[in-house]
Amino acid sequence: MRLLFEVSGVVRAPLEDVRERMFADAGESGPHRLVDRARGVIAYWGDWWYRGEDSLHPHPEGALLVHRVHNIAKQGNWAPYLANKLFIGYRARLEEGLRQRIAELEAQT
Known part of the structure; x- marks a missing residue:
């Protein structure tokens, strides 16, 4: 397993509240x-x-959310x-997605 990308950001809310929100619709472990x-x-x-x-x-300001993408x-x-066009622009899309996810988690307070 090789780490390709890692992006992170702070959710300004208590860790336990963020954990509860993040797992609210996570379901259960399965084949994938x-x-x-x-x-x-x-x-x-x-x-x-x-x-x-x-x-x-x-995190001192709340909860640190880390998203990693691995090549398995x-x-x-x-x-x-090659299939992902050398991942051009991929990090920017990950960062934008993370910002949106953080905004959603913070809005649920």
Whole structure:
């Protein structure tokens, strides 16, 4: 498993409140999903290369939300770069998505 991207931001709300909101509709672990409420981690992956992971951590201003994207391809681990056009603009989309997610979590207070 190779880390490709990591973006993070602070949700300005108490950690336990954010954890409750984040897991409210997370469902349960399954074949392509890990839901670990105790550790504050939700991970999801496909059949080929993608694994996304959201995790919560304590922060002086509330809760730190970290999103990581991993390449989990067992063979042809170079191919996701071609399939995703060398990931051009990918980080910017991840950062925007994280900002939106943080705004949603903060709005639920």
